Amino acid sequence: MTQLFADDGTVTPVTVVEAGPCTVMQLRTQDSDGYDAIQIGFEDVRDKVSNKPQVEAAKKIGTAPKRFLREQRLSAPAEVEVGQSLTVELFEEGALVDVVGTTKGRGFAGTIKRHGFSRGPKTHGSMNYRRPGSIGCSAYPGRVFKGKRMSGHYGAKRKTVKNLEVIRVDAARNLLLIKGSVPGYNGSFVQIQTARTGVVKKG
Secondary structure (H helix, E strand, O other): OEEEEOOOOOEEEEEEEEOOOEEEEEEEOHHHHOOOEEEEEEEEOOOOOOOHHHHHHHHHOOOOOEEEEEEEEOOOOOOOOOOOEEOHHHOOOOOEEEEEEEOOOOOEEOHHHHHOOOOOOOOOOOOOOOOOOOOOOEOOEOOOOOOOOOOEEOOOOEEEEEEEEEEEEEOOOOEEEEEOOOOOOOOOOOEEEEOOOOOOOOO
């Protein structure tokens, strides 16, 4: 992430995302597959790294196999061709996008880190400093309800952040500057798609 300064001194936090170039690897249509979709690939890899079906499929369209392949459903037939390159010029400044990624994996975490619980007192012999406290009820129902917020595996889940604004499009370097933060660590893979709801966040 970084910051952009406007002429009036306003600061906007942005995430820099390398969005392309992506290659159209396959098209799905209503006639052949029963639905309309486009499969795109990002980041070339050596044949040795990819599996044979992907290598052969890439050779048919005259490109290298890709590290990431994603299929995106469409509401209408795609207006592109197999093998065509898609760049950041598809996006416009001020447009709203949804960013899909995998959140940072934080391993096994306690209730304070995982759910934002408050800690207990540090002094006077307190035995409840970072413990979750009582988790059950009395004699009835005599069990712990499902979904109780407790310690456990935190992060490493698919997350969609909706309605983020595209602040700047750098076509020369294939970069998108998106307002706010996106899921994942630095250098992780994310999927950017047109916002479905199109509701601007306030604040």
